[in-house]
Each structure stands twice: as C-alpha cells, then as structure tokens.
Amino acid sequence: MNRFAAARMQRIEQSGIRRMLERAMAMERAGREVIHMEIGRTDFDTPAAVKEAAKKAWTTGGCTTPPPWGCWS
DSSP: OOTTSOGGGGGSOOOHHHHHHHHHHHHHHTTOOOOOOTTSOOSSOOOHHHHHHHHHHHHTTOOOOOOTTOOOO
16 A cells, blocks of 8 residues: 555546556557557647647637536537
8 A cells, every 4th residue: 555645545446547548558568559549648749630620619619618418419
C-alpha cells in the first residue's frame, strides 16, 4: 500500500481509460504497433481540416455545453 494514501483508496476501481492504456501497453510489449488515443494524447498532429472545423465551430457558437438531458439533433 502507498504510505501516502488512505487504506480506502485501495477499494477505488481503476478507470476504463487506464485499463485500456494497460491493454495498449501490453500490445506494444508484444510487438504490435499502437496509436495511443486512449488518454487523449495522440502521437501525430491533428489534421489541418479538423483544426479548421474546430476553429469554425468554436467561433460560430457551435461549441456549447449541452443541456443535462442531452442533445436530440
């Protein structure tokens, strides 16, 4: 047990993202090529068309927080 963490911390389950990262790392150790997208840090640049679309959505009000019940469009 980590001496800096409370004992109850050991009961918290690992997140799905972390489980996916562990699987991806195991695949790499097995010799497979993996593009890491599970933790939000890809190992390649975002394509220019995607950057432009995001910029357009941001500046035209297309990036807002949805209502709590979700989006129906």
